[in-house]
Amino acid sequence: MAWITLILAGFCEVGLVIFLKLSDGFKRLWPSLGFILFGGLSFYLLSLSLVDLPIGTAYAIWTGIGSAGSVVVGMLFFKEPKDIKRILLILCIITGVVGLKLTA
Template identity: 50%
Template structure:
């Protein structure tokens, strides 16, 4: 169950970061409420996952899910550059997370 909590927490991290963009520095009420609510739920689920997943692993995966998701969303939907170097760096983040997982289980 911890891995499900961690995955959902990572997805929510991505969502609250997008909400922050639209909160305009917490000056718009509903995007701000949306973001703060998702921050709390995301951190709660992250903390639940840390009951069984080591903190370094959980945090790396949580931030990795958020970072890679946001980069992809930015490139696909928000007109951010999608050059080869950015894609290679994104793949290195994913490889690092997978490597941490594989090394943690050996």
């Protein structure tokens, strides 16, 4: 269950980054509230997963999901570059996350 909680926390981190982008420097109310909601939920779920998982592994996976997910969302929805180097580097992050899961 801790792994599922950690993965959900990582997806919530992606949500907080999306809402941070949409908040326009916290000038827009609803995206700013979305940022607070997803940020709080992400940290709460991370804290729950840390009860059973090693902190280094959990934190690395949480940030890896957030990093890779944010780059993918940026490429799909915010017209960020989609070059092969970025895609290969995202795959490196995903490989590292999977490797940490397999060794934990």
